[in-house]
Amino acid sequence: MSDEIKQIAIYGKGGIGKSTTTSNISVALSELGYKVMQVGCDPKSDSTNTLRGGAFIPTVLDTLRSGKAIKPEDIVHEGYGGVLCVEAGGPEPGVGCAGRGIISAVDILKQQKIYDIYKPDVIIYDVLGDVVCGGFAMPIREQLAKQVYTVTSSDFMAIYAANNLFKGIRKYSNNGGALLGGIIANSVNKDIHKNIIDDFSKETKTKIVEYVPRSLTVAKCELKGKSVLEGAPKSKQANIYRKLAKNIIENGHSHIPAPLESGSLQQWADKWSNRLLKGNNGSNGNNGNNRNN
Amino acid sequence: MSKTPGSRNIHSPLTESRVACTISPRFTCALGGALATVWGIVGAIPIVHSSAGCSRNLYMGQCFGSGWQTFGHARGLMTPSTSLVEKHVIFGGEGRLVQQMKASFEITEADLYFVLSGCQVALIGDDIRTIVDQFKERKDQTIIMVETPGFKGNSYAGYDMVGRALVEQLVEPPDENDEQISVNLFGIVPAQDPFWQGNIIEIKRLLNRLGVSVRWSGDYDTIDTIKKSSNADLNIVLSEYVGVSTAELFKQKFGVPWIKYNLPIGSETSKFLRIVAEALGIDRELVDLVIDSEEEQFLKQLDRLGHLYAGFNLQRDIGVIADSTYSIGLIKFLANDFGMNPTFVAVSDEPPAEIHDTIRKEILGLDYGLKPQIIIESDGNKIWRALEESHPTFLLAGSFDKRIADRLDIPRLSVSYPITDRVILSRGYAGYRGSITLIEDIVTVLMKDMHLVIDSTLARHGYKKPAEQFAKVI
Structure with a gap:
């Protein structure tokens, strides 16, 4: 489609819907005619499951562990809509170093010239949770991704993770690291959710690329091992993902976010919890940290 | 001689502002000091759980740099090591340690195996203690473990890590029937102090003259000596801080008091002996006698x-x-x-x-x-x-x-x-x-x-080519 590969990374707190969002973006982009490669950077290695009928694929690090010679076809697997699926893989929970795993997996992808062989138009890195260590900053730091998106709900911990990601981006921004494309606001069903995320976005001088509501359709499709675009292509939710994907592919603007320092973040959170406790802002009186269905 | 401006060319072209690290440090890391300390124990073999290169390079750095001292049988270059590579860092190195321990037990003979770990396993959090405990349960071998990641300190810190591990895991409770006056010596780090053995031998010789026997000294102790070291009446730390934490743990665990006296050289030795003798309640006449005879010999030689x-x-x-x-x-x-x-x-x-x-x-x-x-x-x-x-x-x-x-x-x-x-x-x-x-x-x-x-002396006496003249004379 274009000469330059569009490389983006999607970060966010664990369980917030990164892989769901990423897989749906990948399929939506493939519908638009792009050749998409989705790279799961999470030792759970389940980023691409809904593109492969719920099945796990052999990971890049499995090849390192086995000690056998690596062949591209061992690590790149075609999924729904022709999306090329790659999983970095990693150690069992509580063992070894997952961060180093991400670094090594990306090194292997480069050494094997995977991007040259498959020539994708878009590469999407779906990266585990928080930027807790250097390994998870790899896609930002090494200019693998040009643009970073964060998936967050109005949940305070998710916003905390997003804020940490902004710190990571700011840190590497002077050295040619990836910049922020924007926030993907997830699980936004009520005004209060939207207001909280909007306010966080305003405070951090970032923008929101799309509001994605929480929907049962997503859960139903995932249970069948499918993305929403595959399992319920005509649903309202599928169209939201299509719109999100279009926004992302057309978004040429990246910027350095202005993360809140820990004191200010706490003050910001206190402001919202006080407001919620008073029942203002169309809230049903619940604490903002609750995730509403 | 005139002073030469700056010192940029002495060793490194780096200027102070650009150097974030220590240039030419005079020690290795905690693992290096720990290894040297274990190498100095008779019948002890270290098993190093660390990256490929650690134990070899530390051996060469620590021991060759200590006046070319070497250690044999399953030590030094032959030290068993897990030699970890990238896949162990990512997936954990526990399996590799189990394998290395089994292999080491099979092909080496030791009174004590000392499992030491390096930086990488400390970063990734390998559960070494559980592995060692499982081997210990079989009671086939005496095994001690201590985490000695290099970044935890330098060689001196590594010495105390091993010392504390021995106190914690090997030293046995005192035998109440033991009436011998004895001490342990701490604070001299083998191969970090290039003269470690010579120094310990001299201190031991002097203490023996006072009727004090030295148990755990750091000079090729046997496992049995270390096990029974809690029978000592006093622990002597020969440094301002090295060995202090070992002596303190020893005191907490076995109630043995400790004193500190920096490594005595020359007449300081007399003061040292008096303080030790006082702490042990040794007869002052004997102390005077020993010191007098030692000082006499010392002065006779100095006199020459x-x-x-x-x-x-x-x-x-x-x-x-x-x-x-x-x-x-x-x-x-x-x-x-x-x-x-x-x-x-x-x-x-x-x-x-x-x-x-x-x-x-x-x-x-x-x-x-x-x-x-x-x-x-x-x-x-x-x-x-x-x-x-x-x-x-x-x-x-x-x-x-x-x-x-x-x-x-x-x-x-x-x-x-x-x-x-x-x-x-x-x-x-x-x-x-x-x-x-x-x-x-x-x-x-x-x-x-x-x-x-001599040249200048002869020149003062009118010789024109003093060196040649002198050569003729002799």
């Missing part, structure tokens, strides 16, 4: 240097670069006994901040009101710059300091780690005998340039 010392004026402004233990010991001896003028001391072992004042006080408490300049600094560049300013006329330091000594055109004797221009096996500088050895070594270096002194 008199003509040379006075006749050729061997007094020098002395610079010392050494760890805190040696800095204190050497400076006191040089100033108080040997009549030298210490002008510069660089204490290079990164002692804990809380004992900096103690170190300064010890060094500045010299006889004759001598007040050498003291810096507590491990960075070679900074040490050399200060040394250049001070410009002593003789240097007691390590092999790293050859270039600066050459540049300053002053003679130098290697007395502190790293030493690669001497082979050191039995030599020691501690005690009475050690101090005479030290004098012999210093004066031997000074005598190398003695032909220049």
Whole structure:
């Protein structure tokens, strides 16, 4: 489609819907005619499951562990809509170093010239949770991704993770690291959710690329091992993902976010919890940290 | 000689502002010190759980730098190691450790296996203790483990890590029937102190003369000696801080009191012996008798240097670069006994901040009101710059300091780690005998340039080509 590969990374707190969002973006982009490669950077290695009928694929690090010679076809697997699926893989929970795993997996992808062989138009890195260590900053730091998106709900911990990601981006921004494309606001069903995320976005001088509501359709499709675009292509939710994907592919603007320092973040959170406790802002009186269905 | 501006070319082109690390540190890491300490125990074999290269390089760095000392059988270059590579860092190295332990038990014989771990496994959090505990349950081997990631400290820290692990995991409760007066010695780090064995032997010899037997000393102790070390009446720490945490744990666990007395050289030894004797309640007459006879011998030997010392004026402004233990010991001896003028001391072992004042006080408490300049600094560049300013006329330091000594055109004797221009096996500088050895070594270096002194003396007497004339004479 274009000469330059569009490389983006999607970060966010664990369980917030990164892989769901990423897989749906990948399929939506493939519908638009792009050749998409989705790279799961999470030792759970389940980023691409809904593109492969719920099945796990052999990971890049499995090849390192086995000690056998690596062949591209061992690590790149075609999924729904022709999306090329790659999983970095990693150690069992509580063992070894997952961060180093991400670094090594990306090194292997480069050494094997995977991007040259498959020539994708878009590469999407779906990266585990928080930027807790250097390994998870790899896609930002090494200019693998040009643009970073964060998936967050109005949940305070998710916003905390997003804020940490902004710190990571700011840190590497002077050295040619990836910049922020924007926030993907997830699980936004009520005004209060939207207001909280909007306010966080305003405070951090970032923008929101799309509001994605929480929907049962997503859960139903995932249970069948499918993305929403595959399992319920005509649903309202599928169209939201299509719109999100279009926004992302057309978004040429990246910027350095202005993360809140820990004191200010706490003050910001206190402001919202006080407001919620008073029942203002169309809230049903619940604490903002609750995730509403 | 005129001073040469700057010291950029001495060792490294890096200037201070660009250097974020220590240049030419005079120690290795915690794992290095731990390894050397284990190598110094009879029948103990270390199993190193760390990256490929750690134990080999630490062996060469720690031991070759200590006057080319080597250790054999399943030690040194043959030390069992898990030699971890990238996949172990990512997926964990626990399986590799199990494999290495089994293999080591199969092909080596040891009274004690000491599992030591390096930086990488500490970062990734391998559960070494559980693995070692599982092997321990089989009771086939005596196994001790201690986590010694290099980043936890330097060689001196590694020594205490091993010491505490031995106290915690090997030393047995005291035997109530034991009536022998005995002590343990702590604070001398094998292969970090190049003269470790010679020093310990001299201290042991003197304590034996007082009727005190030495148990766990650091000089090729057997496992059995260490196990029974809790029968000691006193633990003696021969450093301002190295060995203190081991002695303190020992006290908490077995109630053995400890005293601290920095490595005595020369007449300091008499004070040391009196303090130890007092702590142990040894008869004062015996102590006087021993000290008198030792001092007599010491003075007889020192006396034989008199003509040379006075006749050729061997007094020098002395610079010392050494760890805190040696800095204190050497400076006191040089100033108080040997009549030298210490002008510069660089204490290079990164002692804990809380004992900096103690170190300064010890060094500045010299006889004759001598007040050498003291810096507590491990960075070679900074040490050399200060040394250049001070410009002593003789240097007691390590092999790293050859270039600066050459540049300053002053003679130098290697007395502190790293030493690669001497082979050191039995030599020691501690005690009475050690101090005479030290004098012999210093004066031997000074005598190398003695032909220049002779030349100038002869020139004063009208010889036109003094060196040639002198050659004819002899």
